[in-house]
Structure formats: structure tokens, C-alpha cells
Amino acid sequence: MEDSKLSSSSVIIGTDESCTIALELSENDPFFDKKKNLLHNKGFHIREHVQLKSLTCPDSIATTLEKMLQIARITHLDEIELYFGEIDECSSVEYCSPRNEVEALNSILALVNSMLSRKTRTEMNVLQALRDAIVDRFEEFVDKNREEARIDKSYICDKEKRVAEWGEINGIKSKLEIVYVEGAGRGAIATKDLKAGDVAMEIPVSIIISEELVHQSDMYHILGKLDGISSETMLLLWSMKERHNSNSKFKVYFDTLPKEFNTGLSFGVAAIMALDGTLLLEEIMQAKEHLRIQYDELVPALCNKYPDVFPPELYTWEQFLWACELWYSNSMKVMFPDGKLRTCLIPFAGFLNHSLHPHIIHYGKVDSMTNTLKFPLSRPCLIGEQCCLSYGNFSSSHLITFYGFLPQGDNPYDVIPLDFDAGEPDSMEDCPVSSQTTHMVRGTWLSKNHNIFHYGLPSPLLNFLRSAQGLTLHNMTITRSNLEIEMQILEDLQSTFNNMMENLGDADLVDSDRETAAWDVKLAIEFKDLQRRIVSSIVTSCDAGIKLVQHELSKWTAEE
Numbered sequence: 001m002e003d004s005k006l007s008s009s010s011v012i013i014g015t016d017e018s019c020t021i022a023l024e025l026s027e028n029d030p031f032f033d034k035k036k037n038l039l040h041n042k043g044f045h046i047r048e049h050v051q052l053k054s055l056t057c058p059d060s061i062a063t064t065l066e067k068m069l070q071i072a073r074i075t076h077l078d079e080i081e082l083y084f085g086e087i088d089e090c091s092s093v094e095y096c097s098p099r100n101e102v103e104a105l106n107s108i109l110a111l112v113n114s115m116l117s118r119k120t121r122t123e124m125n126v127l128q129a130l131r132d133a134i135v136d137r138f139e140e141f142v143d144k145n146r147e148e149a150r151i152d153k154s155y156i157c158d159k160e161k162r163v164a165e166w167g168e169i170n171g172i173k174s175k176l177e178i179v180y181v182e183g184a185g186r187g188a189i190a191t192k193d194l195k196a197g198d199v200a201m202e203i204p205v206s207i208i209i210s211e212e213l214v215h216q217s218d219m220y221h222i223l224g225k226l227d228g229i230s231s232e233t234m235l236l237l238w239s240m241k242e243r244h245n246s247n248s249k250f251k252v253y254f255d256t257l258p259k260e261f262n263t264g265l266s267f268g269v270a271a272i273m274a275l276d277g278t279l280l281l282e283e284i285m286q287a288k289e290h291l292r293i294q295y296d297e298l299v300p301a302l303c304n305k306y307p308d309v310f311p312p313e314l315y316t317w318e319q320f321l322w323a324c325e326l327w328y329s330n331s332m333k334v335m336f337p338d339g340k341l342r343t344c345l346i347p348f349a350g351f352l353n354h355s356l357h358p359h360i361i362h363y364g365k366v367d368s369m370t371n372t373l374k375f376p377l378s379r380p381c382l383i384g385e386q387c388c389l390s391y392g393n394f395s396s397s398h399l400i401t402f403y404g405f406l407p408q409g410d411n412p413y414d415v416i417p418l419d420f421d422a423g424e425p426d427s428m429e430d431c432p433v434s435s436q437t438t439h440m441v442r443g444t445w446l447s448k449n450h451n452i453f454h455y456g457l458p459s460p461l462l463n464f465l466r467s468a469q470g471l472t473l474h475n476m477t478i479t480r481s482n483l484e485i486e487m488q489i490l491e492d493l494q495s496t497f498n499n500m501m502e503n504l505g506d507a508d509l510v511d512s513d514r515e516t517a518a519w520d521v522k523l524a525i526e527f528k529d530l531q532r533r534i535v536s537s538i539v540t541s542c543d544a545g546i547k548l549v550q551h552e553l554s555k556w557t558a559e560e
Ligand SMILES: C[S@@+](CC[C@H](N)C(=O)[O-])C[C@H]1O[C@@H](n2cnc3c(N)ncnc32)[C@H](O)[C@@H]1O
Pocket: 183, 184, 185, 186, 187, 329, 330, 350, 351, 352, 353, 354, 355, 402, 403, 404, 405, 406, 407, 408
């Protein structure tokens, strides 16, 4: 894979049944230093040579694969995983998240596959044996993490079928079928068993909706002269009119779009009120205000001055908001062969839903040889299984605001940011997050380490708070002064999160009322429940931590 962090410039050395693969951490990795340290802590180099000797023995294959996986897991850690990661403390680099595991396995598979395609017959056996072991490992992992999508067979996908037929005529190649998935609207299922590396769908550039279309339209001579207008805004205005154009090349696509999008941007007053005490309330209000200002500054003036090009009845605030929701929830950023990143609508691909355990992670770069956008699988997808994308590493609040749903399962990106006024301590050099004063917490059930000095809380936060108490180097030893500092930190955190819990208030509505609540109120309540669960887990962990520290302090006192 082109953006794989494992170098594929590795060489096979040796003869007969033995060869070597070099795995390398890219120097362009934004977290290079942190990952380099982690690799060193585990006894690996940034360019690690893995010997593939006599891999006919299953034990040796398993050991080799484990070593490669440990390296690949570190090289594929993302910003949040690095912040919350407990790899420093573990004896081996264990499973970290579904995303990380899929990325790690897939990068090794891609590397071995590319070597298999280049190598001589004598080296084939050893690589083939390793490849089979990776595929087995993948299947085992996928079986454990399978998500059941409930397909509503009563939904007639006529419009969607028309898009599929139109797409086929226009060069779309797809191994997916559009169906109706309960709780997620339209989605795509695999029409046959697909392997990691298979291309699930290929879309020709000619049917991608991008800024080129505005340039060819009667709007461009007006919009092109406006100072500071972005190509995204131009496209948004273009789509508001094009959706009503019965001669549009994209009519079948526009016909499949919902009349209402139901994202956080359309939340009514009751839903907004239900969000009281959460940061999502602020996020939605700010996003909506920003759009309203943009509309007021731009659209009425265009309609007044050029009513033939911008008919006022097509450019109301409600229609503008609909178009914003369309672009936020359905667009993708695509890198074209000219090196330009453009925001696009992609017919057919727009039916793919998001998952925290996605099949397709790396997409969005046009293949200049075929002039198509390919959607390759990072993990297998069985016939009839819903094939999902990763829209990005988004928190649930972002997904509600701009997409209108709360993903199923534990979202590792659901963090609560914590801003501190305190000065910068030395230990912040180790912090992988870009903003030096921002720390964060998340549900402590996601943490494996609840022992003393950890408590299920992130180490960068705890180290920051220890530094703020004057402790520059925390050596994790049980001394009276260390314990007293731990106690102070845990009590402060507990008090902060107790206040947050109070602000969230008690659970809203009884179960029967929830069932009948409007879509937006239901979503707001589910989000608030999630926030309560996160905050409550932190309070509980602080409480358990305080008891651990008290226990150690009492032993200390008894000795004295
Ligand atoms: C790109 S579209 C995907 C196709 C969409 N389901 C449809 O019927 O048009 C994105 C929208 O799909 C829905 N969606 C995507 N992933 C979802 C998920 N995991 N759960 C619930 N809804 C989801 C949300 O409404 C989101 O705004």
C-alpha cells in the first residue's frame, strides 16, 4: 500500500529456504520520535531485519509473525493511541485497537505479497508459509470482531439500483450491492467473499463531482470573481441548483439523496436543550452560527444581483443547510494526479457507511494509470457482510454534528479534552499531542492498566499533574512523598469529574418515552448517556486509585 508505514523497499537476502525482510519506520511519520523510542524500548530498530529461516516449522512462523506484528503495531499507532497507549509498561506489544491491528496485519500482508510477486522460486516457500500464517491470523481476528448488520429486506432499493446501472454504464466496477441497513440507512454488502487487498469498488474520475463542474457552469463567471470564496462553497452553491436540474448528468445520483439529512446541524430546540452540560451543545451551536453567517453574507446578495443564475426559491436558508449537510456527511477528499486535494461527491461510494472496525481505510487517491478512484480492503469482507469505510478518526460528537449518528461500540476517539493553565513542565516533551497544554481523558474501561500509578488514566496526563506538583522525574516507586502527590492528584481529578457529572444531571426520560422521542432528542439523550458513562468511569477509577494509595500509605505509616 502506498501510504503503508512499513517500507516495502525491503530486500530478500539469502538463498534456498532462508531470506530477510526489512521493516522500517518512515522518517516522515508525524510521531517519528515517539515511535522510535517505543521501538527502542522493545529492543527494535527503526529499520529492523527479520530473518525468515526454515519457516517450514509452524512455531518459527508464529514467532516471526509475532515479531513483525509487534513492530507494525507500533508504526501504525495514531495520535490518540500514542497518548493513551500503555505500550511502555507492557512486556510485549499487545493488541491495541481493531484499527491498529487491521493496519498492522494488512501492512505485513501487503509487504509479503509484494515480495512474493518479485522473488525467485527458491524463496517462494518461505514467503508463502508466512503469507498463509498472516491470512490465518487475519481470519481469526476478523471472526472475533464480526459486526452483524441487520438488513431490511422489505426496503426496495429502486433508485439505488438505477445509480448502480448508471454507474456500470459509466465505468464503475463494484463487488458490492446496495441494501437498507437497520439504523444506518443505505449501505453496501459484499456480493462475494473479498480478501484484504481486493478492490471492492472502482470509480472513474469522469463521474466524480468536483470543482471542475463549477468551472464549466454558468455560475463560474460570477463566483470566480468573488474574493476569498472557496471551491467547496462554490460547489455547494452549484449542487443547490443542480439537484433540481432534470437534465443533469448526475440526476440519478441526486434522486437518491434524502430530503432531510438529520445531522446535528438540524437539531431542534428540545434536542439542543437535552445536550445541556455537554460540549456537543457548544459544538453544534457554533457550527450552525458559522453557517448562518456564511449564508447571510453571501447568498441573498447573489440572489438579488443575479436572480437568473441564483433563483431565490432554490437558495433559501433551509436549502443551504440541506446542501451543507450533504457535503459534510457525503463528501470525500480526493487527491488527483495533478497533486491537488479536492472535496468531492462520489456517486455509489456515497452509500458506504462508517464503522469503528472498517474494511476500507485507505482510499482517496486517484490511480493515474486507470484514472479511477479505488477502494481496496484492509481486511476481509465475507459475502453478505456490510462493507464499511472509515470516515476518519472522529469522536462521537463530531459524527453527530456532521453525520447525524452515534457509532456502535467503543469509540476510542471519544475523549474529553482538559485544558490546564499551569506552566509547561519538562515532561511535556514526551507528550505526543500537538497542543502542549491540552490533555484528555476517555472511558477508563478502555485501559488495561488500573494498578497504582496508572489507575486506568493516561500517563501523559498523570505525569503532567505530577510535574505541576513539583515532581520532575516520576520513578514510580512507593515512597511516602510520591504517594501523597498521587493522593492529591486523584482527589483533584475526582473533584473535577464529580462536578462534570453533576452538570450532566440525571438520566433523561424513562425507556418508554425514549422510544417515542423525536430522532434528534433520542440522539442527544444517547450522547449524554455516553458522556455520563465516560465521566462516571473516571470518577470510579479515581475512587479505586485513592483506595489503592490509601492502602499503601497505611502500610507506610505502620512501618514508621
Ligand atoms: C456517506 S452516507 C452513507 C449512506 C447513507 N447510509 C445513506 O443512506 O445515504 C453517510 C450517512 O450514513 C449514515 N451512517 C453512516 N455510517 C453509519 C453508522 N455506522 N451508523 C448509523 N448511520 C450511519 C449517516 O446518516 C451518515 O450521515
